[in-house]
Structures are given as C-alpha cells and as structure tokens.
Amino acid sequence: MSSSATVRTARRRTLRIAAAVLTAAAGLTLTACSGADATGAKPAGRVDSGAAAVESNGTGSSAGAQESDAQAGSGAKADAQADAKPDAKVGGTGKGSGSAQAGGGGGAGVQRCHTSGLKAAFATGGDAVPDPDASGGTTASIVLTNKGSSSCKIGGFPGVDLKSENGGERWSLARSSKAFSSITLQPGDSTDFTLNLAMTKEETGFYQPAYADVTPPNETTSLTVEWPWGTLVDQRGATHPGTFVNPIG
Structure with missing residues (x-):
C-alpha cells in the first residue's frame, strides 16, 4: 500500500471515531434531558398536592385524615342542628303556654x-x-x-x-x-x-x-x-x- 493510501485510511478511521464519539455524546444528552423532565414533573405534582393539603387543614394530615375531619365536621354540624330544633320547639311551646304566662297568679286564665x-x-x-x-x-x-x-x-x-x-x-x-x-x-x-x-x-x-x-x-x-x-x-x-x-x- 502506498503512503497516500495509508494516510487516507487513517483519516477515515479518525472521522469514524469522532462521529461515534459525537453520537454517544448526543445520546447521553438526550437521555439526561428526558430523565429530568420525567422526574421533575411528577414530584412537582405531588409537592403541590401536599402543599394544598397542608393549607386546607393547617395540620399537614393525610387525605384520609382530611376526609375523617370532614365527616366529623359534618357530624358536629348535624348534631348542632339537632340540638337547635328541640330548643326552638321548647321555646315555642313555652311561649304559647297559658300556664307559663300566668306564672302563679291564681292559675291559668284567672x-x-x-x-x-x-x-x-x-x-x-x-x-x-x-x-x-x-x-x-x-x-x-x-x-x-x-x-x-x-x-x-x-x-x-x-x-x-x-x-x-x-x-x-x-x-x-x-x-x-x-x-x-x-x-x-x-x-x-x-x-x-x-x-x-x-x-x-x-x-x-x-x-x-x-x-x-x-x-x-x-x-x-x-x-x-x-x-x-x-x-x-x-x-x-x-x-x-x-x-x-x-x-x-
């Protein structure tokens, strides 16, 4: 093989190696960008959700605890409404009672x-x-x-x-x-x-x-x-x- 052919062969090997190096580098760059996007989106979503939970109840409790608190709150509200109804009923009865208005003045209607x-x-x-x-x-x-x-x-x-x-x-x-x-x-x-x-x-x-x-x-x-x-x-x-x-x- 002549010296000029040897030089061309060596140059092609150098170009292939350089191309391979560039390809590998490009692959690594693409893989790193893709991984950052995947891992950056999902944790961000979880963090936002967790922050919202903390703000809603002020204690940082879990979603299940929030549901329990909500149910307890609903139960307390229902109990309060139930307590209010008898009070209103008693008040109405008392207001319309002739004996209560008479109050010991000789009996009702005297x-x-x-x-x-x-x-x-x-x-x-x-x-x-x-x-x-x-x-x-x-x-x-x-x-x-x-x-x-x-x-x-x-x-x-x-x-x-x-x-x-x-x-x-x-x-x-x-x-x-x-x-x-x-x-x-x-x-x-x-x-x-x-x-x-x-x-x-x-x-x-x-x-x-x-x-x-x-x-x-x-x-x-x-x-x-x-x-x-x-x-x-x-x-x-x-x-x-x-x-x-x-x-x-």
Whole structure:
C-alpha cells in the first residue's frame, strides 16, 4: 500500500471515531434531558398536592385524615342542628303556654274580679253589727261575692265613698296601712273587708250616711249598698280619722 493510501485510511478511521464519539455524546444528552423532565414533573405534582393539603387543614394530615375531619365536621354540624330544633320547639311551646304566662297568679286564665261580676252587701248578722257604745271605735264588714260563672282574683284596697240621702255630701274614706294579698274566688265564693268606724250618739258634729259606694280594686265603677247603721263622728277634714277602710281578705 502506498503512503497516500495509508494516510487516507487513517483519516477515515479518525472521522469514524469522532462521529461515534459525537453520537454517544448526543445520546447521553438526550437521555439526561428526558430523565429530568420525567422526574421533575411528577414530584412537582405531588409537592403541590401536599402543599394544598397542608393549607386546607393547617395540620399537614393525610387525605384520609382530611376526609375523617370532614365527616366529623359534618357530624358536629348535624348534631348542632339537632340540638337547635328541640330548643326552638321548647321555646315555642313555652311561649304559647297559658300556664307559663300566668306564672302563679291564681292559675291559668284567672282574671281579676270586675265590678260587673261582683255583688256587695254589709254583713248584718251576729258579731258583724258594729257597737255604737264602743269607746275605742268599732268595725263593720262589707262582703263581696263572685256572682259570675268563672273564677276571678281580687286583692288590695277597695274604694269606699259614703254619701248622704240626696248624694250632696260625700265622704271618701281614707285607707289603713295594713298589708294585703290577693285571693281567688270561685263562682259563688265570698270575701270581705272591714271598715273601722267612729260612731257617735251626739246631736252635733255627726255625719249620717245613707249609702256606701264600693269600688273594687283596679275598677272604675262602683256598687252601691244602703248604710244600715247609725251616725258617725264627722271627721271628713281630719288628718287621721277614726273611720277608714281596711284591705280585702
């Protein structure tokens, strides 16, 4: 082989080797890029998912724990709703209950006694008759009877106005300082109150009532009864008269 042929052969070997080296390098480069893309996408997706889980519950718990927490939250919400319904029901029942609104005021539906449902009369039998000779004063009783068909409640001071035969001279009696409470009258039941009386037999300085107008507590109309007794000491202008009204019961 001539020297020129030997040189060409050596040059072709050098070119093949260089080409092979370039090919191998190119293959390695492509493989590295492909691997980086695959391993870079998937872990990135998992990291994003994990970060989202941490932000959603603030504890970094797993998805299964999140589902459990969600179920627990739903259960708590359902329990809260269940607890709220009985409360609302009880409140509604309480609001519509007549006995609850009455609250110990003599029973459900018991109203106060009105003038139209009462009748009044002086008690005149036995010890009810006032003693005109009593030096320290005496008493008379006025009886109030429930003439209606339902129960009613009464208590406190009635108003009592004494008036003359022609009604021209009136005496609104003062009230005592005694304590009082209310009572319930069934149909036909009665209660009473007393009048302290300063009676007199003198021919002067007296007042002779003909009637007594009795106004039940908290009412504006009165019941008129005849005065069955004698004369009273006229103390219509006195600060502490001996004739005055006591409370019912």
